[in-house]
Amino acid sequence: MHLLLDIYQKIPRLVDMRADDDAHAPSPDPVLRLRGVGKEFFGTSVLREIDLTLYPGQVHALVGENGAGKSTLMKVIAGVHRPETGTVELDGAPVTFPTPLDAQRAGVATVFQEFNLLPDRSVAENVYLGREPLRRGTVDRRRLHADTTRLLDDLGLTGITPWTRVGSLSVAQQQVVEIVKAVSYDARIISMDEPTAALADQEVALLYELVRRLRDRGVAILYVSHRLQEIYDLADTITVLKDGNHMLTAPAAEVSPDRLVRTMVGRDFAGFFPDRPADVVPGEVRLALQGSGNTMVDGIDLEVRAGEIVALAGLQGSGRTEIAHGVFGIAPFTRGRMTVDGQPVQVRTPRQGVRHRLALVTEDRKSEGLALGQSVLANARLVLDAVLPRASDRRSRAVPGVLTSLDVAASTVATARDAEVQYLSGGNQQKVVLAKWLVTEPRVIVLDEPTRGIDVGAKRAVYDLMRTLTADGAAVLLISSELPEVVAMADRILVVRDGRIAGELPGGSSDEAVMALATGVA
Amino acid sequence: MTTGKISPAGAGRRHHLGSTEIVYLALVGILLVAGVLVAVRGGTLFAQQNVSYMLTQTSLLGFVAIGQTLVVLCRSLDLSVGYVVALCSLIGATTMAGDPSRVWLGVVAALAVAAGVGLVNGLIIAALRVNPFIATLGMGLIVKGFLDTRFKGPEGEVPLAFQTFGYTRIGPVPVSTIVMLLVAAAVFVLLTRTRPGYHMFAVGGNLDVARLSGVRTGRIIVLAHVLCSLCAGVAGLLIAARFGTGNALVYSYGLDLDSIAAVVLGGTLLFGGRGSVVGTVGGVAILAVLDTAFNVLDVNPFFKDVLRGVIIIAAVALYARRQLDPASRRARFTTGGGDAA
Numbered sequence: 097m098h099l100l101l102d103i104y105q106k107i108p109r110l111v112d113m114r115a116d117d118d119a120h121a122p123s124p125d126p127v128l129r130l131r132g133v134g135k136e137f138f139g140t141s142v143l144r145e146i147d148l149t150l151y152p153g154q155v156h157a158l159v160g161e162n163g164a165g166k167s168t169l170m171k172v173i174a175g176v177h178r179p180e181t182g183t184v185e186l187d188g189a190p191v192t193f194p195t196p197l198d199a200q201r202a203g204v205a206t207v208f209q210e211f212n213l214l215p216d217r218s219v220a221e222n223v224y225l226g227r228e229p230l231r232r233g234t235v236d237r238r239r240l241h242a243d244t245t246r247l248l249d250d251l252g253l254t255g256i257t258p259w260t261r262v263g264s265l266s267v268a269q270q271q272v273v274e275i276v277k278a279v280s281y282d283a284r285i286i287s288m289d290e291p292t293a294a295l296a297d298q299e300v301a302l303l304y305e306l307v308r309r310l311r312d313r314g315v316a317i318l319y320v321s322h323r324l325q326e327i328y329d330l331a332d333t334i335t336v337l338k339d340g341n342h343m344l345t346a347p348a349a350e351v352s353p354d355r356l357v358r359t360m361v362g363r364d365f366a367g368f369f370p371d372r373p374a375d376v377v378p379g380e381v382r383l384a385l386q387g388s389g390n391t392m393v394d395g396i397d398l399e400v401r402a403g404e405i406v407a408l409a410g411l412q413g414s415g416r417t418e419i420a421h422g423v424f425g426i427a428p429f430t431r432g433r434m435t436v437d438g439q440p441v442q443v444r445t446p447r448q449g450v451r452h453r454l455a456l457v458t459e460d461r462k463s464e465g466l467a468l469g470q471s472v473l474a475n476a477r478l479v480l481d482a483v484l485p486r487a488s489d490r491r492s493r494a495v496p497g498v499l500t501s502l503d504v505a506a507s508t509v510a511t512a513r514d515a516e517v518q519y520l521s522g523g524n525q526q527k528v529v530l531a532k533w534l535v536t537e538p539r540v541i542v543l544d545e546p547t548r549g550i551d552v553g554a555k556r557a558v559y560d561l562m563r564t565l566t567a568d569g570a571a572v573l574l575i576s577s578e579l580p581e582v583v584a585m586a587d588r589i590l591v592v593r594d595g596r597i598a599g600e601l602p603g604g605s606s607d608e609a610v611m612a613l614a615t616g617v618a
Numbered sequence: 619m620t621t622g623k624i625s626p627a628g629a630g631r632r633h634h635l636g637s638t639e640i641v642y643l644a645l646v647g648i649l650l651v652a653g654v655l656v657a658v659r660g661g662t663l664f665a666q667q668n669v670s671y672m673l674t675q676t677s678l679l680g681f682v683a684i685g686q687t688l689v690v691l692c693r694s695l696d697l698s699v700g701y702v703v704a705l706c707s708l709i710g711a712t713t714m715a716g717d718p719s720r721v722w723l724g725v726v727a728a729l730a731v732a733a734g735v736g737l738v739n740g741l742i743i744a745a746l747r748v749n750p751f752i753a754t755l756g757m758g759l760i761v762k763g764f765l766d767t768r769f770k771g772p773e774g775e776v777p778l779a780f781q782t783f784g785y786t787r788i789g790p791v792p793v794s795t796i797v798m799l800l801v802a803a804a805v806f807v808l809l810t811r812t813r814p815g816y817h818m819f820a821v822g823g824n825l826d827v828a829r830l831s832g833v834r835t836g837r838i839i840v841l842a843h844v845l846c847s848l849c850a851g852v853a854g855l856l857i858a859a860r861f862g863t864g865n866a867l868v869y870s871y872g873l874d875l876d877s878i879a880a881v882v883l884g885g886t887l888l889f890g891g892r893g894s895v896v897g898t899v900g901g902v903a904i905l906a907v908l909d910t911a912f913n914v915l916d917v918n919p920f921f922k923d924v925l926r927g928v929i930i931i932a933a934v935a936l937y938a939r940r941q942l943d944p945a946s947r948r949a950r951f952t953t954g955g956g957d958a959a
Contacts, residue, residue: 196830212830214823216892225820226832234811 133182157331161551174206175199205278215263220244268299287318369584382571388432392418407586455538472512523554637885641900652911675906677794683880685849693890698758706854708864711774732851740840784859822890
């Protein structure tokens with residue numbers, strides 16, 4: 097019962113930011129207030145009668161499944177969408193933002209999931225883009241750098257210099273630069289859309305720190321996230337949306353995790369992860385690596401047996417994805433030995449990987465997993481058509497069935513031939529990626545962050561699928577940054593650190609043990 | 619055994635050659651190779667007349683390529699520059715009509731027409747959202763049609779006073795080359811010290827980011843195209859000064875594609891957002907050195923084009939490899955095993 101709840105209670109707050117809670121009693125004057133906001137797209141209402149009030153110095157979490165309307169609501173606040181009904185009040189006065197720029201100038205900044213930075217320009221040039229300080233008609237580079245340095249110092253950010261090229265920064269640092277840019281507009285309201293989605297745990301700490309500093313400076317923060325732990329770590333107030341409706345707004349301390357999840361999903365949370373099948377004995381070794389390595393990883397030994405889920409845990413950049421890329425031939429191993437079903441194989445290209453009946457669900461589904469402008473069916477047939485053309489017509493007949501079994505709505509399955517995948521929700525897109533690989537009947541399937549950015553319902557479908565696959569004798573290699581997922585799903589956990597396997601833990605190990613190995617503090 | 623700790627700061631700490639540095643290294647390399655080849659044949663590449671020829675070559679293509687750099691940085695393109703050069707040579711020469719007192723009038727008229735063409739190009743691209751390739755190809759055809767119907771060969775007469783722009787040298791260095799370098803310096807300042815310059819990088823890097831940051835993207839694109847055409851206009855005046863007349867057939871020189879080749883050789887990304895005018899000048903110089911060396915070595919003109927093509931493709935392939943392979947730059951282990959660090 098309440099497995100996830102248990103886990104959240106077990107996890108010590110990695111970064112405890114709420115030490116001095118009484119210091120930020122809600123100030124009486126809201127900075128932004130939405131009343132009865134509604135939004136329609138092509139006659140379908142996606143937001144109905146939403147009320148939302150943001151106070152200075154408070155972190156307000158906005159939660160809900162994908163498709164609940166969180167992103168639309170953020171875009172209304174950001175001036176990207178204009179609401180059909182209701183009012184937006186800034187400091188008590190009704191406002192409309194014709195463009196995102198107007199919102200930004202009024203002090204309402206938004207940090208979207210896709211980065212809005214120029215990778216080839218420096219930090220300072222990005223932060224002050226469009227507002228470069230001038231001296232006698234030319235850009236005052238000294239002041240540009242000085243102003244940026246002051247902003248960075250103010251926020252306690254070390255390790256980022258104004259003249260660093262943004263493209264050379266880590267994902268977390270780029271996120272920070274975005275937030276710094278928002279702060280530079282004197283933003284009083286900053287909304288963040290899943291800011292940790294692409295971050296590893298030690299990078300999340302940097303973001304927490306920044307959010308806390310902003311809160312202390314009296315900024316109102318609207319924080320959209322799928323990760324419950326973050327919400328409880330950071331938020332003062334929680335608002336839940338479901339299917340475009342406002343379900344709940346309450347102080348975080350008064351909403352228990354299971355009530356929160358129940359409100360979000362509309363169903364009980366017990367048994368969020370499918371139960372481990374009882375006394376399953378793993379079969380023969382499907383995939384084995386001995387001393388494999390290339391420029392990014394070294395000395396990798398691992399075995400995945402039929403019916404087994406082996407997780408690769410570790411920090412972002414530790415080499416987890418690189419192991420997957422080595423196995424699948426994207427960045428082939430240059431050393432060591434790899435066998436599939438006991439046969440030594442050399443996989444130098446993804447095409448050879450598919451021929452050995454390996455599959456890789458990549459971590460970035462939009463750029464690596466899908467042809468966004470093509471239909472569901474075309475995407476689901478992609479691998480078959482490219483690598484196994486003779487079998488593709490026959491095997492692709494299984495696509496509608498596979499989609500249905502993945503819990504994709506019947507209407508989508510029916511229009512699979514025409515519906516472009518870019519219009520599907522993140523969860524459904526991920527299911528199309530999975531369908532694309534399932535029809536190739538893989539023996540080894542590597543899942544790289546398979547539940548990133550998808551809603552709770554779709555996550556459950558992915559977990560169920562993993563169990564089904566292993567029951568059918570496939571071997572699953574799971575890469576995930578979500579520790580609860582790793583701990584609950586994997587039979588064995590291999591922890592990767594600095595390009596090497598740092599150690600192995602049994603499934604169900606504590607999060608602390610995994611983190612200790614991953615960070616090397618043990 | 620220490621594991622190579624990968625930190626974002628550490629990844630950039632090792633100095634990597636920038637594109638511009640590579641361009642100038644390549645230029646030096648090509649000069650050396652060409653110099654040796656010519657010396658083997660008993661000549662000398664660095665004889666005064668060869669150097670002058672080289673520098674003269676750089677100035678004509680230089681003007682056009684400097685302008686092209688601006689539009690390419692904005693993720694645009696200008697295929698009409700060759701026709702603008704021809705048009706401006708004619709407008710300059712016919713307006714001057716051999717009268718020294720009308721020199722300035724001719725210069726102003728030619729540059730005004732050039733700016734007008736650039737303005738129209740920019741507006742078509744920024745306001746009508748026509749793909750720059752198509753927009754400027756179309757504009758080029760329109761100008762070509764006008765040239766072919768209106769002018770039947772060389773026309774106009776450039777007074778001797780203005781012909782000095784084409785012929786005068788200070789030592790071995792033609793005045794036109796000096797003017798070209800001054801224009802390059804001005805564009806360098808524009809790109810590295812002014813808001814419009816900064817915004818050109820932003821528009822080319824990501825149009826939406828630029829717009830959401832308050833950059834008036836349309837104006838920037840139009841400005842880049844006007845400046846590009848103006849540079850082509852100056853090249854047209856240079857042609858007129860050298861020939862003593864305007865000539866429509868100049869458009870067959872292939873300045874449009876050569877200028878794009880020079881820009882790309884100079885390390886500017888064809889997709890915009892990254893590049894420099896210093897690199898472009900290097901790219902122009904590389905093409906000029908090749909041209910001079912081929913002439914001195916008496917290479918078959920058709921084979922000359924083959925060589926130029928091969929060199930351009932090889933150079934761009936080299937850049938592409940550097941850009942596509944970031945993994946190799948943050949390698950943690952060497953391919954042979956063990957730590958890289």
